[in-house]
Amino acid sequence: MNDVAVIGAGASGYFAAIHAAKAGGNVTIIEKTSKSLSKVSVSGGGRCNVTHAAFENRLLIKNYPRGEKFLKKSFVQFSVNDTINWFESRGVRLKVEQDGRMFPVSDSSESIIQALEKEASLQNVRIKYHFGVVDVDKIDEKFRITNTNGDNLYFDHLIVCTGGSSKFQGFDFLKKFKHKIIPPIPSLFTFNTPHEPIKALMGISVSDAFVKLEGTKLSYQGPLLITHWGISGPAVLKLSAFGAQWLAEKNYKAKAQIRWDSRWTEESLLIDLINFKSKHPKKKINSNPLFGLPSRLWEHFVERSEIKDEDIWINISKKQLNRLIQNLFCYIVSIDGKTTFKEEFVTAGGVSLDQVNPDTMESKLVSGLYFAGEVLDIDGITGGFNFQAAWTTGYIAGTHVLHKG
Template identity: 50%
Template structure:
């Protein structure tokens, strides 16, 4: 009997196991998970709702959401894309819904729905899932592979799918380096900006729907919603910017300057015109009581205070340096970031097995035939919005096809 081993019981590992077992019902399919938990990232993602995928359908558009691996993923998404993911789950009784920002969730708004679906399929197909089994090394043999298991007997198998997820240390990939694979050093992606010396953290909870955030001295910028937190800034604009700038910010040792345009993409001239027109129409009003940009009240007051504007100042007396200072804070508000967010389960790591070592049509290793990869163990990562799970489903599905055909 053919024996397939899947290492890792996350989204990619379990999805791969299901598809391997369904395409080869006579095979023995075994999932090895070093922890006691299954699908832990699925459980906590999307605030416990599980952001399964995204409404974006066209591969050429879809790949724009992947800072690393984008070009290599185009053909992969042509074989198994977001529509295929939706159909796969709906064919198993799980309907997904789209939200205004493009994210897709189960209609139950409960990640357990996705977990139950996946584990029920494993049970139906007699997939053997073993927890607390740590693979320490893999040896290539004439017939297949021999897996060295920590504190237990070695396991023989014909083919292996590695879906161990991302790691935050290069040493964690050593067992894959030993098999001849090149590794892109892991660095954090999708992290929040820590602003330890800024008083903006007093605005914790304030959200602005459309801003532009830049990293000073680079070409990195992103637009979208921003959330002020008690440690700094978060929200889609910040998280996506951190993903695209993951390596640059790592090189800067997470000491960098952030520029925020609270008016999205308005320039100095446009901001000045809006303020001048509002001033002419509301000469007797106090600045603190009137906001021409519809910014959150607490943020508007914060920017006025930061511009050294008195609470009693009226528009007809507003001019000169303070006028210019306010404009500067509206369109190029400067903050000093220091340090990085610690690695969290729901966040993503940039880095992993270099894609040049992998046949992206079958996900088989070019260095070690019979060994396949899926998910975040590869040097692939997406921005927030369901894109990382989609990469997991796609690469696992391709691997399941490749394992059967090769």
């Protein structure tokens, strides 16, 4: 009665399988493709952003737009420190970058993949590739798993780690179990601004912008990057996660307000500009960027404030000065669409957390059925938080899958 199936050969699937095997299970990972750990491979530009240096759970949970309360209990069992210790005890040392993201010292996702594959092999975990699951049922206390060819496999316990699906149909095989599925929507995406002239400044970035969705209290600060399709960078990606539901309801048509340096106030900008004007009255406004801003970005603000190339500071009108401050402090762009990255696609939505036990990851509706990873209605902002949720939920599901009661 110890045969365990894990559907999905991703991060949570491997972690669940390893810990289920350590608990005494005969474990088989079932994977529809020919590859394992593909998302791990491409994460962080091929470096794998394993976790984040948020060592206090009360701070860690704040980085999950969906799942915060659920994970509060789960992280007690397997925390960031546990992730670090697990990989380092298997020869993979991790390092912390300035923004808190954690990567293997090797700067290669292969280090993480090899550690997981080696441990799975040591625990005698089997992997069955090219088995696309289309149906799961429970018959006489056994889970029957059916693939696209009509082939069946039978197991005593089942851990579902299929990841996020961009389509509701991706959860069809769970329908028999009556689990409530929160409709999936994209999370972590850039804001397309096809009608905005700022696109011409692609490649320009600032280190600490403040971005707010107009008409909401949703905002985030951090690095911002201008791309050929609009605005991106950590500040935008993180804001997209917290605003995923609202933006979906708006059909990704909205306005964003940008303060190009989060520390600015309108008063401080006015004082700084007046001081500069008094000290350098004959300097050209356009050709002398202030506040450490990239010259092309400054020139854009100047042009947008209806200040001519040859204008000098002494001749700036009050109206032009106010426009310049507005462009620096509250630059408004119209969002019309989004761009997601297929390799690192993250969804909000999935199996409702109301029907899953956060202490064990077991279904409250079907005994012996467990969930881990992004198949759950959990998603984190960019920075290693989604992988941390995968390690934690995978560990808990695997550790508890053979427990009774």
